[in-house]
Amino acid sequence: MSAYVGNIVDSVTSIFDGMAVTFSHFFRRPYTVQYPDRMPVRVQDALPYRYRGFLEVDLEICTGCLACERACPIDCIAIDVLKNKETKQNLLVRFDIDLAKCMYCGLCSEPCPTGSIHHTREFEGADYSLESMVRRFVLDPVETYKPKKSGEDDPAIVPILERGMRYVNEFAVPEAPPKPPKKDAAPAVKPAVGAAAAEGQP
Amino acid sequence: MSLELEFDDGREVFATEEMTLNMGPQHPSTHGVLRFIIRADGEVMRSAKADVGYLHRSIEKIAEKVGWHGFMPYTDRVDYVAAMTTNQAWAIAAEALGGVTVPRRGEYCRVIAAELGRICSHLLAAGAMGMDIGAITPFTHAVRERELINDLLEELCGARLTFNYMRIGGVAWDLPPGFDAKVLRFLNHFEPYVDELDDLLSNNKIYIERLANVAVVSRERAIAYCLVGPNLRASGVRYDIRKHLPYSVYPEFDFEVPIGTGRHGSVGDCWDRYIVRLDEMRQSARILRQALEGLPEGPVIAKVPRNYKPAAGEVHVHVETPRGDQSWYVVADGTEYPYRVHIRTGSFAAMSIIEELSRGLMVADLVALIASFDIVAPEVDR
Amino acid sequence: MRAYLDAVAAGYPSTSPALVYLLGMLAFGALVVFVFILPVAGITSWVERRVWARIQSRIGPNRVGPGGFLQWLADGLKNLLKEDVIPAAVDVPMFRLAPYVVVAGFCAAFVALPFAGSLIIADLNIGILYISAITSLVVIGILMAGWSSNNKWSMLGGIRSATQIICYEIPVGLSIFPAVLLSGTLSMQGIVAAQGWAPTSWHMFHSPFAFVAFVMFFVGALAEGNRTPFDLPEADSELVAGFATEYSGMRSLLFFLAEWGNLYVIGVLVSTLFMGGWQVPHFTDNAVVLTVAQFATMFLKAYFWVFVAMWVRATLPRVRVDQFMTLCWKYMVPIGLVNVIGAATVMVLLPDGSIVLRLIMVTVAVAILVQFARRVLFHLHRADYGRLGRIGEGAA
Amino acid sequence: MTAADAMFLALAATAVIGAAGVAFSRHILYSALSLMVALFGVAGLFVTLSADFVAGVQVLIYVGGVLVITLFAVMLTQGIQNVEVSNRAVGSVAAGLLTAGLFVVLLRAMSSAQWVKPPADVPTQTSTYGIGNALLGQYVLPFEVASLVLLAVLVGAVVLTRKETAE
Amino acid sequence: MNTAAIQQLLHERFGSGVGPVESARLSDAVEVDPLSVDEIALFLRDQPDLAFDCLNNLSGTDRPARGKIQVTYELFSYVHRHAFVLKVDARRDRPQVKTVENVWPAANWLEREVYDLLGVVFLGHSDLRRLLLPDDWIGYPLRKDYVEAPEYHGISTVRESILALPERR
Amino acid sequence: MSMTTVGLAHYLVVSVVLLCLGLYCVLTRRNAIGVLMGIELILNSAGINFVAVSRYGSAGFDGQVFAVFIIMLAAAESAIGLAVVLGIYRRMRAIDTSRLTTLQG
Amino acid sequence: MQFDYANVLVFLGLGAFLCALMMYLGALLRPANPERAKLTTYECGIEVEGSSWINFNIRFYVVALVFVIFDVEVAFVYPVVTVFKQWVADGHGLFALSEIVLFIAILVCGLVYVWCKGDLDWMKAVTPSPVPAPSSASTARGVAPVAQGRADVAA
Amino acid sequence: MSLLNTVPEMVLTTKVDQLLNWTRKSSLWYMLFGLACCAIEMMQTGGPRADLDRFGMAPRATPRVSDLMIVAGTLTLKMALRTKVLYEQMPDPKYVLSMGSCSNCGGLFQLAYSVCDGVDKVIPVDVYVPGCPPRPEALTEGLMLLQKKMMQERWLVREPRPRAGAARA
Numbered sequence A: 001m002s003a004y005v006g007n008i009v010d011s012v013t014s015i016f017d018g019m020a021v022t023f024s025h026f027f028r029r030p031y032t033v034q035y036p037d038r039m040p041v042r043v044q045d046a047l048p049y050r051y052r053g054f055l056e057v058d059l060e061i062c063t064g065c066l067a068c069e070r071a072c073p074i075d076c077i078a079i080d081v082l083k084n085k086e087t088k089q090n091l092l093v094r095f096d097i098d099l100a101k102c103m104y105c106g107l108c109s110e111p112c113p114t115g116s117i118h119h120t121r122e123f124e125g126a127d128y129s130l131e132s133m134v135r136r137f138v139l140d141p142v143e144t145y146k147p148k149k150s151g152e153d154d155p156a157i158v159p160i161l162e163r164g165m166r167y168v169n170e171f172a173v174p175e176a177p178p179k180p181p182k183k184d185a186a187p188a189v190k191p192a193v194g195a196a197a198a199e200g201q202p
Numbered sequence B: 001m002s003l004e005l006e007f008d009d010g011r012e013v014f015a016t017e018e019m020t021l022n023m024g025p026q027h028p029s030t031h032g033v034l035r036f037i038i039r040a041d042g043e044v045m046r047s048a049k050a051d052v053g054y055l056h057r058s059i060e061k062i063a064e065k066v067g068w069h070g071f072m073p074y075t076d077r078v079d080y081v082a083a084m085t086t087n088q089a090w091a092i093a094a095e096a097l098g099g100v101t102v103p104r105r106g107e108y109c110r111v112i113a114a115e116l117g118r119i120c121s122h123l124l125a126a127g128a129m130g131m132d133i134g135a136i137t138p139f140t141h142a143v144r145e146r147e148l149i150n151d152l153l154e155e156l157c158g159a160r161l162t163f164n165y166m167r168i169g170g171v172a173w174d175l176p177p178g179f180d181a182k183v184l185r186f187l188n189h190f191e192p193y194v195d196e197l198d199d200l201l202s203n204n205k206i207y208i209e210r211l212a213n214v215a216v217v218s219r220e221r222a223i224a225y226c227l228v229g230p231n232l233r234a235s236g237v238r239y240d241i242r243k244h245l246p247y248s249v250y251p252e253f254d255f256e257v258p259i260g261t262g263r264h265g266s267v268g269d270c271w272d273r274y275i276v277r278l279d280e281m282r283q284s285a286r287i288l289r290q291a292l293e294g295l296p297e298g299p300v301i302a303k304v305p306r307n308y309k310p311a312a313g314e315v316h317v318h319v320e321t322p323r324g325d326q327s328w329y330v331v332a333d334g335t336e337y338p339y340r341v342h343i344r345t346g347s348f349a350a351m352s353i354i355e356e357l358s359r360g361l362m363v364a365d366l367v368a369l370i371a372s373f374d375i376v377a378p379e380v381d382r
Numbered sequence C: 001m002r003a004y005l006d007a008v009a010a011g012y013p014s015t016s017p018a019l020v021y022l023l024g025m026l027a028f029g030a031l032v033v034f035v036f037i038l039p040v041a042g043i044t045s046w047v048e049r050r051v052w053a054r055i056q057s058r059i060g061p062n063r064v065g066p067g068g069f070l071q072w073l074a075d076g077l078k079n080l081l082k083e084d085v086i087p088a089a090v091d092v093p094m095f096r097l098a099p100y101v102v103v104a105g106f107c108a109a110f111v112a113l114p115f116a117g118s119l120i121i122a123d124l125n126i127g128i129l130y131i132s133a134i135t136s137l138v139v140i141g142i143l144m145a146g147w148s149s150n151n152k153w154s155m156l157g158g159i160r161s162a163t164q165i166i167c168y169e170i171p172v173g174l175s176i177f178p179a180v181l182l183s184g185t186l187s188m189q190g191i192v193a194a195q196g197w198a199p200t201s202w203h204m205f206h207s208p209f210a211f212v213a214f215v216m217f218f219v220g221a222l223a224e225g226n227r228t229p230f231d232l233p234e235a236d237s238e239l240v241a242g243f244a245t246e247y248s249g250m251r252s253l254l255f256f257l258a259e260w261g262n263l264y265v266i267g268v269l270v271s272t273l274f275m276g277g278w279q280v281p282h283f284t285d286n287a288v289v290l291t292v293a294q295f296a297t298m299f300l301k302a303y304f305w306v307f308v309a310m311w312v313r314a315t316l317p318r319v320r321v322d323q324f325m326t327l328c329w330k331y332m333v334p335i336g337l338v339n340v341i342g343a344a345t346v347m348v349l350l351p352d353g354s355i356v357l358r359l360i361m362v363t364v365a366v367a368i369l370v371q372f373a374r375r376v377l378f379h380l381h382r383a384d385y386g387r388l389g390r391i392g393e394g395a396a
Numbered sequence D: 001m002t003a004a005d006a007m008f009l010a011l012a013a014t015a016v017i018g019a020a021g022v023a024f025s026r027h028i029l030y031s032a033l034s035l036m037v038a039l040f041g042v043a044g045l046f047v048t049l050s051a052d053f054v055a056g057v058q059v060l061i062y063v064g065g066v067l068v069i070t071l072f073a074v075m076l077t078q079g080i081q082n083v084e085v086s087n088r089a090v091g092s093v094a095a096g097l098l099t100a101g102l103f104v105v106l107l108r109a110m111s112s113a114q115w116v117k118p119p120a121d122v123p124t125q126t127s128t129y130g131i132g133n134a135l136l137g138q139y140v141l142p143f144e145v146a147s148l149v150l151l152a153v154l155v156g157a158v159v160l161t162r163k164e165t166a167e
Numbered sequence E: 001m002n003t004a005a006i007q008q009l010l011h012e013r014f015g016s017g018v019g020p021v022e023s024a025r026l027s028d029a030v031e032v033d034p035l036s037v038d039e040i041a042l043f044l045r046d047q048p049d050l051a052f053d054c055l056n057n058l059s060g061t062d063r064p065a066r067g068k069i070q071v072t073y074e075l076f077s078y079v080h081r082h083a084f085v086l087k088v089d090a091r092r093d094r095p096q097v098k099t100v101e102n103v104w105p106a107a108n109w110l111e112r113e114v115y116d117l118l119g120v121v122f123l124g125h126s127d128l129r130r131l132l133l134p135d136d137w138i139g140y141p142l143r144k145d146y147v148e149a150p151e152y153h154g155i156s157t158v159r160e161s162i163l164a165l166p167e168r169r
Numbered sequence F: 001m002s003m004t005t006v007g008l009a010h011y012l013v014v015s016v017v018l019l020c021l022g023l024y025c026v027l028t029r030r031n032a033i034g035v036l037m038g039i040e041l042i043l044n045s046a047g048i049n050f051v052a053v054s055r056y057g058s059a060g061f062d063g064q065v066f067a068v069f070i071i072m073l074a075a076a077e078s079a080i081g082l083a084v085v086l087g088i089y090r091r092m093r094a095i096d097t098s099r100l101t102t103l104q105g
Numbered sequence G: 001m002q003f004d005y006a007n008v009l010v011f012l013g014l015g016a017f018l019c020a021l022m023m024y025l026g027a028l029l030r031p032a033n034p035e036r037a038k039l040t041t042y043e044c045g046i047e048v049e050g051s052s053w054i055n056f057n058i059r060f061y062v063v064a065l066v067f068v069i070f071d072v073e074v075a076f077v078y079p080v081v082t083v084f085k086q087w088v089a090d091g092h093g094l095f096a097l098s099e100i101v102l103f104i105a106i107l108v109c110g111l112v113y114v115w116c117k118g119d120l121d122w123m124k125a126v127t128p129s130p131v132p133a134p135s136s137a138s139t140a141r142g143v144a145p146v147a148q149g150r151a152d153v154a155a
Numbered sequence H: 001m002s003l004l005n006t007v008p009e010m011v012l013t014t015k016v017d018q019l020l021n022w023t024r025k026s027s028l029w030y031m032l033f034g035l036a037c038c039a040i041e042m043m044q045t046g047g048p049r050a051d052l053d054r055f056g057m058a059p060r061a062t063p064r065v066s067d068l069m070i071v072a073g074t075l076t077l078k079m080a081l082r083t084k085v086l087y088e089q090m091p092d093p094k095y096v097l098s099m100g101s102c103s104n105c106g107g108l109f110q111l112a113y114s115v116c117d118g119v120d121k122v123i124p125v126d127v128y129v130p131g132c133p134p135r136p137e138a139l140t141e142g143l144m145l146l147q148k149k150m151m152q153e154r155w156l157v158r159e160p161r162p163r164a165g166a167a168r169a
C-alpha cells in the first residue's frame, strides 16, 4: 500500500517539477538565430576565423607548388601548371576545386606555403546542379607567384600575402609556437565575455 | 510465419500469430540507419534481430588507400557524434607506430577537445533517450547545449561536427585566444543545466518507470558481450580506459568513474545506463576545469614528416570514447599507407547484445534499449 | 437556439416550421463547423507549435503570415495539393471511410458543448453521457483506419489507440460522476448552472474528492485524446505514425484535425464540469454583452486547458502500453470508484455543502500555485540563459 | 407527413439497412460496421420514443463497447474473414424462407392483436430521472442483481479467455 | 601475467598447437592452430589465473604475400586486468577457423564481420551470414586483391569526377 | 397501417424486421461472431419493442428500464459469447459453427 | 427534444460533409500519379513480408472485455448519480448512497479478482522482474539468457 | 476531375498558382531520413538554433505525408535500394534535397566499395547542398532555394513544360 501511495506521490511531485522546468522556459529567451534575414550580423561575419567553409584560392599568391593537390586525400583539387617556355614562368592554367566532393577537412590549406588556398567563412552554395559546384579559379592562365627573398613589395600583393600568412600562422607550428595565446585578447574582441564569465559563477 | 502447435490429429492449437515487423532502416528511433527485424506477438517481442551495414562506408578499407595523414578526417566519420576521441585514437595509434611524442600542451589540447566532445556526445545520448521515450523537450534542450559546445569547437578547429582537429604528433591548431575563458563560462552554465535535466527528465516518474528494470544486463553478460564504456559501467564494472589503462595526460587529472547503482531498479538497466552518462558529463566538466587550469605552455604539435612512414609493426590502441573503449588494431608495413586498420567500437559490441536482450521486451522497450546503449550507426558499420 | 428558430418560424407562418428548423440547424451547424471548429482546430495546431517551440527554446512558426499565424492555413491548403495515395494493399472502402467516421464523431461532440448561457447547439438532456457515447465513433474510426491500412504499424497503432480510448472511458466516466452528483443533472447547461462564477462555487473545489475527480478527468481526457503522455498510438519513435501511417495528404490531416479539435473539446468539458463553465458575474443586463463575456470566459478557460495539454505534451515522456493499462485499471479506476463514493458521502453528510471546505480547497490550490511559481523562479535563477552569447551577438 | 414521421422513416430505414448489411455482408468486418449503422438507427428510434437516456446508453455500450470488442474479436481471428454465406446446416434459401415465414406470421399476429393505442403524453422530464428513480426504487433489486451478473460475466469472460494465454 | 608466461602455460597444455611468442614491433602475440583455437580460448577463459573473460577485439588481416589470412584475437581479463593477443593463420584459399562464439558471445558478430569482409569461415558458428554488406554481395572487400564490381543492382559504382568535365562556366 | 402518423405499429414493424434479419443472420452465418451479431440485432429489436410499448402504453419508465437491462444483457452476452468464440477458435483456428457439431466429444 | 437530437444528425452529416468537401477540393487540385511502387505498403523502406491482417495479441482483447463490463456499470450508475441529489434533498440520501456503494462494491470484487489473477498486467514479467513470460513454446528457449542475467544480478 | 494544368493563362490563375505555391512552400514537411553525420546537422537545424519550424517545416516520420526528402548523409549501396522505395512511397508533389558531399556525389567515400556515389544515381535531386556536413544555415539556405523553385511551378495554368514531378523522372 505504501508503495502504491508512494508511486502516486512520486509521479505527482516529479511531474510537478518537470512542468516547472518547462514553464520557466516561457520566461527565457529562445535560442534561435533567425538565419537568413532577421539577424543582427551576417552569419558569415559571426563565424570564427578558423571556420572551414568553402575553399578559395588567391591566385596572386599561389606558387603552383601543388602541395594542396597532393595533400587532399580525395583528389578534389585539380591544378594544371604549364611552363611558359619563353619567360621561364610557370603558368597556372587550371585550378579547380570540386566543392561538391570536398570534405572541408583543411588538409590542403595546411601545407600551402603562402596561404593562397584557404577556407573562407562562406557556406552558402546550394544549387540545382552539381556542375555549378566546381569552383574554377583560373579563367585565363596566370603566372604563378614567386616569393621574393627580400619580402614582398608589390603593393597590390602585400595585403593579399599578409592575409595569407595570417591564415598560415593560425596553424600550429611544431618547433616554436606562433605566439603565446594572448590572454587579454578576448576582452578586446568581446568585452562581454569576461564579465559574463565572472557573473556566470553560481 | 505463424507459430502453431498441432494436436496429434492435425488440428492446430490457437496461438496468436507472430508478426514480423521491420523497424528501420528508415525509422525515427533507430538513430541512423539500423534495422531490426522484430518478431512480435502483439506488443511483446520474441526477438529483434539487428540488421546492420546500412551505413557501412568501408572506412577500414579506405585507410589502406589514403595514407596516415589523410585518414584523419575519416576518423571523424567513424563516430561523428564524438569525432574528437576517434581522432585521438587514430593519432595515438599512428604516433605509437612512428614513435612520435606529443608535446604536453598538445596533449592538454587533446584532452580539452576530447572532453568537450564527450559532453557533446553524452548530451545527444541523454536527449535522444528522452526523445525515444517520448519527451521531445529534453532533446531540444540537449541540442541547444550542444550548439554551445559546437560553437566552442568551431572556434577551436573550424568545424562543428567533423573536426579533424588532431594530427599525428599533436593538434592542428592551438587554443584560440580567450578560449579557456569561454570554456569556463560554458561550464558554469552547463553544470546547472545537468541538474535541470535531472529535474526535467531523469527523476520523472514516467521516465523511470519506462527505463528501470528494462533490459537488465548483468555484469557477466556485459563482459562476455564485451560491452564497454558507460554500458559496461552501468552494469557495475568500474573500468574506464582513462583511469585503468591511461593514455594521454589523463593520469594527471582527478576524476571519478561513475558506475550503475540500480537506484530505481536493478544494476545494469536502461536507467542506469542513462544516469551513468549524466554523471560522466559532470566528471568531464571536472576534467575540463583541471585541464584549463593546468594548461602548460609550449608547442602543440611535434615535428612529423609530411610523408609519414612508420616502421612495420602492429599496435592495439584503446581509447575511452563516449561509447566506451574503442579498440584499434593497426598494422603498419613500413609504407606510407597503413596495412590494416580495424576498429572495434562500443556501439558494435552493444549492437550484438540487443538480440539477446530483446526477447520478451515490448516494442517500446526496444526503442529505449537502443537509446540506452547510445548506438551510433556508423560506429557499428564503419 | 430552439427559441431563436421558433421566433424565425413564427415570422414565416406560410412555410412549414420543420423546414425552417432544418435550414436553421444546417446554417448553425455549418457556421459552427466551418467558422468555429475548423479555425479552432487549425489555430490550435499553430498555437501548439508555438508553445512547444517556446518550451524548447525555439521560436516556432513565425514566417507564414503575421507571427506565423497563417501557418495552419498553409498546412491545410498544402495538404489539399498533396496526392492522395491509396496503397494497393488496403481495404479501399474502409480506408476511405475511416476519416469520415472519426471527423463525424468528433464534430458531433460539439452539439452539446455549452459556449455561453444561450449559446449551445442543443442542450441535450443527457449531455455529458451523450458526449462520452458519441466519441466512441472515434474508436471505431481509428480501428477502421488501423485495420484497413494493412500495415503493421497502423494495425498496432490502431489497436493500441482503440484499447486506450475505451479503457480510459471508465476513469473518465467515473470522474464525471462527482460533477453529476453535485449538479443532479446530465445536461451540460444544468451542470454549468449548478456552479457559480467564483472559484469557491466551482465543482472542483467542493471537496477533495471533487478535486481528485477533476485531476483524473483531465488525465483521462488526455488519454482519450491520445495526447502525451498517452500518445502511444502515434508514438513516432515506436510506431512511425500509428494508425495514420498509410494516410497521405488531406486524409491524414483530417485525423489531425480531429485530434486538435478534440483538444478543445477536452478543454470545454473540463471547464464545464469542474470550473464553472461560462459563468461570469452578472455585471450587465445587456444579453448580448453578457453572452459575449460568457463566451469569452468559456473560450479562455477551455483554451487554458488546451494550453496545459500542450505544455504537458512538451514535458512528459510517453508511458508504455502496459503502463497505461496499469495506470488505468490499478490506479485510476479504483481511485475513481472510491472517489464517487466519497463525493456521494460528502453530499450526504453535508447536504448543503460547506463553505469552509470549499475555502480550504481553494487555499490548497493557491498554495500549490505559489509553490509552483517558486519552483519556476528557482529554475530560472539556476540557469540564466540570458547571459550566454549567441551567434551574431557581439561576435567579431 | 410531419417532420417527426420523416425522421422516423429515415431512422427506421437506417436501422433496417444496417441490419440488412449485418445479415448479408460477405465480409465479417463489413457486417460489424453495418451493425454500427443499425445500432445508431435504433438509438435514433429510441430518441423518437423519448427514451433519450436509453439511446445514450445504447450508443455508449453497444457502439463504444460491444461493437469494439466484436471488432477486436474479428481482428483477433483473422484468416477466416471471408465466410461463405452458404451454410451446411441451414442453407441461405432455407433460412430465408424460414425468416420470411416468421416475418409474415409476426406481422399477422401484430395486426390482428388490435393493441395500438393512442400515444400517451410525451414525458416532460428527462428519462434519466425516471430511470434513476426506478433503479433506486422499484427496481433496486434487479439493479443490484445486475451488478452481480456483471461480476459473474467479468470473471467468466476473463477466465474463458485466459485459458489460452496460460497455454 | 605477460605474454611469455601465458604462452608457456598454453604450450604446456596444448603442445604443438601453440606457437612461440611472435613479436611484432609494439605487440606480442601467440600464434595457435586455427582448428583448436576454441579449446585454447576456453582454457584461457576458464583458467582462474588467466580468466580472460572478455574478447576485446577480433580482426582479420589479409596477408597475400604469405598466402594467409591472419585472425587476431585480443583478450582482456577484467579479473586480473591483463591482456593477451592470440593469432591464428588461416589458409587464404580455404580460410577456416574454429569459432570461439561459445566461449565469448561477443565473438558472434566479430566473426561474422570477419567472414563478411575477409571470407574467413568460422566453423561451428551459429549464424554465419554477412553482417555489414548485403547478402547478395560478391567478394570479400578487405582482401588485398578485391576489385570493386562495376555495378550493384543497376547502380553503377563509379562516378565521373566533375572536375574532368569540359568547361561549363 | 396508415402512413400519416407514426404509431406503435410502425415501431413494431421495424422491430420485426430487425428480428427477422437477426434471425436470418444467426441461421446463415457460419462465423460465430456473425451469429453473435445476429443475436445483438434480435436483442435490439426486443429493446425497441419494450421502449415503444411502454411509450405508447403507459407513461412509466418500466419499458426503458427493461431496455437498459436488455442492453446490459446484450453486452454481457457478447462478452461471454466472444470469449467462448475465442475459446473455440483456439481449439480449431476457425470460427465455423458448422464444425462445432463435428467436434463434440 | 427531438429537435435537439436532430442537431446530432446534422452534425454527424456536417462532419462527413466536411471530409467530403476537403477531399473534393483536393481532387480538383492535387496530382494523381498512382504508380505501382508508390502504392506499396510502407514499412520503413523494406519490402513487406506478408499481410498485416493477422492475429494480434490477445492481451488487448482481455482488456477490452474488462472494459465492456465496466462500461455497463458506468451506464448503470449514470441515472443513479443523476437523481442522487434529489434523493439527498428528499432525505433518502443514505439509502441511495448505500445502494450505490453496494453496486460498486460488488463490481470492485470483480476488479480485485482480475487484478489478483494478473489479467490487468500486460506481461506478468516486465514490471517486477525482467523474466518474460513464455507465451508459447517457441520463446522458452529464448528466455534462458535473460533469466540467467537476473540470477547474476541477485548473486 | 482535376483542374491541374487545364486553365489557360490569366492573371487570376497565375495569382491562384502563386497562392497555392505559397502554401506549399510554407508548409514543407520533410521526412526524417538521416543517414549519417549530416543527419546530426539536420537535427540541429530542426533544433533550437536554426529552428526550421519557423518556416513551417516540420519533420515527419512517414513518407506518406512528407513533401521533401532530405537525404542527409552517406548513401550506401545497401541503403540505396531502400531509399528508392521510400522516395517512391512519397505522394506527389515531392522533392529531394541532397545534403552534404556524400549524398551529392559520394564525397570522401567515393573511395569506398560500398557507397553509392551520389543519391542522384537512384532518385532525382532538386537541390544540392555542399558541405561536409553543411552547417544548419547552409541547409536552411538550400531549403530556401528549394522554396524558390517551388514558387515557380505552375498548377492551374496550362503550360507546355511538364510539371516538376514528371520532368524529373
Ligand code: SF4
Binding pocket: A055, A071, A072, A073, A074, A075, A076, A077, A097, A101, A102, A103, A104, A105, A106, A107, A108, A109
Ligand atoms: S578541404 Fe580537404 S577535401 Fe577539401 S580540397 Fe582540401 S584537402 Fe581536399
Ligand code: SF4
Binding pocket: A057, A061, A062, A063, A064, A065, A066, A067, A068, A069, A079, A111, A112, A113, A114, A115, A116, A117
Ligand atoms: S594553393 Fe598553395 S599549396 Fe596549392 S599550389 Fe598554390 S601555393 Fe601551392
Ligand code: SF4
Binding pocket: A103, B077, B162, H036, H037, H038, H039, H072, H073, H074, H099, H100, H101, H102, H103, H107, H108, H131, H132, H133, H134
Ligand atoms: S557529407 Fe560529410 S558529414 Fe555528411 S554524411 Fe558525408 S561524411 Fe558525413
